[in-house]
C-alpha cells in the first residue's frame with residue numbers, strides 16, 4: 001500500500017531523520033574530540049566509572065544524550081502522526097496476509113505472549129515496544145534507516161552476517177528475532193533452494209515483514225514465536241541465526257535461546273549471532289569510548305540488557321548450551337566510516353559473530 005505522506009509530514013520526517021544522522025556524524029565526533037583532548041586526566045586503562053565521570057563534564061555528551069532521547073521521540077511521534085491519520089487502511093493492509101500467489105507465509109499465534117522481561121519496557125523508547133502498537137513494524141523501519149545513516153537500506157547488516165557464516169548446504173534456515181525480516185532476506189538470495197523462516201514474538205513486526213518481503217519478491221515464512229520456544233521439530237534445521245536479538249533479552253533468555261537453537265538444529269548444524277563486540281574487545285582493541293557510549297545509550301534509551309550483554313562471555317553462553325567448535329570472529333561492518341575514523345556508537349570496529357556447531 002502507498003502510505004499517504006503530505007509535503008509537510010515529509011519535511012518533518014526528513015528534518016528528524018537529519019537530526020538522527022547528525023547524532024552520529026556531528027555530535028559523536030565532538031564527544032570523541034572531547035575525550036581525546038581530556039583523556040590525559042584519566043589514568044592508564046581507565047574504567048567505565050572514570051570515563052563516565054570525565055564525559056559527564058562534556059557539553060557535547062550532555063547535549064548528545066538529550067538529543068538522542070529526543071530525536072527518537074520526535075521520530076516516533078512523526079511516524080505515528082502520519083499513520084494514525086490513515087489508521088484503518090493501514091491496519092487492514094497489515095491484516096491481509098497469505099494472499100493467493102504469496103511466495104512466503106505468515107503464521108500468527110495468539111498464544112505467544114511478549115517475553116516476561118519486556119514488562120514495562122519500551123525498548124529503545126519505541127512506543128508500545130515491538131508488540132503494543134499495530135504500527136511497530138513501520139515505526140521500526142522508518143526509524144532504522146536514518147538511525148543507521150541509511151547504511152542499512154540494502155540490508156547490509158544482514159549481508160554482513162550471511163556472508164560471514166561459512167558457506168554450506170543449508171536447506172532450512174531460521175532467523176530468530178527477525179523483526180521486519182531485514183536480517184532474513186539475504187538468505188533467500190544466498191541459498192535460493194532453502195526454506196527460510198523468520199521468527200519473532202511480535203505480530204506487528206512480522207505482519208509488516210511479510211508485506212515487505214512479498215513486495216521485494218522474497219520467499220520467507222514468518223512465524224510468531226518466542227525465540228526461547230519455537231515450533232520447529234528437534235534436529236530439523238541446518239542454520240539458526242540472530243542479529244541484534246541477544247542484547248535485547250535477559251540473562252535467562254540468552255541461555256534459553258541458545259538451548260532452543262541447539263534443540264532444533266540437526267547434528268552438524270550451525271548457530272550464529274551478530275552484535276557489536278563485547279566491552280572487553282572494545283576496550284582492548286578499539287576505542288575506549290565505545291564501551292561508555294554503548295553502556296550509556298542502553299541505560300538512557302530503555303535497552304536495559306545492553307550493559308549486561310556486552311559484559312558477558314558469549315562463547316561461554318554457547319558452550320554452556322552444548323555447542324562445540326565455538327568461535328568468535330570480526331566481520332566487515334558496512335555501517336562504519338560515517339565521518340572520522342573513530343565513529344560514534346557503531347565505531348570503527350567490526351561486527352562480532354559468535355558461531356557454534358551442534359556436534
Ligand SMILES: C[S@@+](CC[C@H](N)C(=O)[O-])C[C@H]1O[C@@H](n2cnc3c(N)ncnc32)[C@H](O)[C@@H]1O
Nearest residue numbers: 130177178179182183200201202226227243244
Ligand atoms: C533489534 S530488532 C532486530 C531485528 C532484525 N534481526 C534486524 O536485524 O533487522 C530485535 C527483534 O527481536 C525481537 N525479539 C526480541 N525478543 C525476542 C524473543 N524473546 N523472541 C523472539 N523475538 C524477539 C523483537 O520483536 C525485534 O523484532
